[in-house]
Amino acid sequence: MKQVIAIYPGTFDPPTNGHLDLIQRGAKIFDELVVAILRNSEKTPLFSVEERLDMLRECTAQWENVRVESFDGLLVDYAQSRGAKAVLRGIRAVSDYEYELQMAWMNRKLDASLETVFMMPAGAYSYLSSRLVREIASLGGALGDLIPVSVENRLRARLGVALQAHK
Numbered sequence: 001m002k003q004v005i006a007i008y009p010g011t012f013d014p015p016t017n018g019h020l021d022l023i024q025r026g027a028k029i030f031d032e033l034v035v036a037i038l039r040n041s042e043k044t045p046l047f048s049v050e051e052r053l054d055m056l057r058e059c060t061a062q063w064e065n066v067r068v069e070s071f072d073g074l075l076v077d078y079a080q081s082r083g084a085k086a087v088l089r090g091i092r093a094v095s096d097y098e099y100e101l102q103m104a105w106m107n108r109k110l111d112a113s114l115e116t117v118f119m120m121p122a123g124a125y126s127y128l129s130s131r132l133v134r135e136i137a138s139l140g141g142a143l144g145d146l147i148p149v150s151v152e153n154r155l156r157a158r159l160g161v162a163l164q165a166h167k
């Protein structure tokens with residue numbers, strides 16, 4: 001039987017419950033979902049790739065058809081190396097659309113056989129981003145149900161701040 005493999009690529013610095021929500025949705029519709037952390041990003045990350053691999057592996061261990069890897073180079077080449085037919089990306093709001101559409105078109109130009117599939121996370125995560133999580137954590141704000149507890153612990157340790165309890 002044909003197995004449909006999808007790649008869910010991103011920076012995941014750090015992973016949030018919005019990412020996990022999308023992974024859960026993707027794991028339901030694809031036979032196999034590979035969460036793929038970009039290695040050579042132009043961004044300077046708060047967490048190393050290895051730390052992000054650990055965090056994502058821990059948080060996705062309950063889904064048997066999900067695995068977590070890192071990748072270098074072009075996404076289309078990596079997708080091909082994994083036999084993937086689709087790229088999964090999340091769209092939270094209209095503001096995401098332009099950037100996502102540009103990437104999807106460009107990936108299609110590079111490899112017309114690779115489809116980009118957009119999914120929406122739960123509404124509760126529509127305003128959530130890793131950038132805001134880093135900013136709020138660095139200022140000691142409460143992140144409660146927006147990130148997994150294991151990620152919160154690592155943020156607290158990395159930033160040396162006591163995060164407020166969720167209200």
Ligand code: PNS
Pocket residue numbers: 009010011012038073074075076102103104106107
């Ligand atoms: O979470 P992000 O930072 O929005 O993810 C961006 C990511 C990793 C999906 C994108 O930068 C990417 O695919 N980079 C790999 C290099 C590549 O293929 N670039 C051309 C994309 S059109």
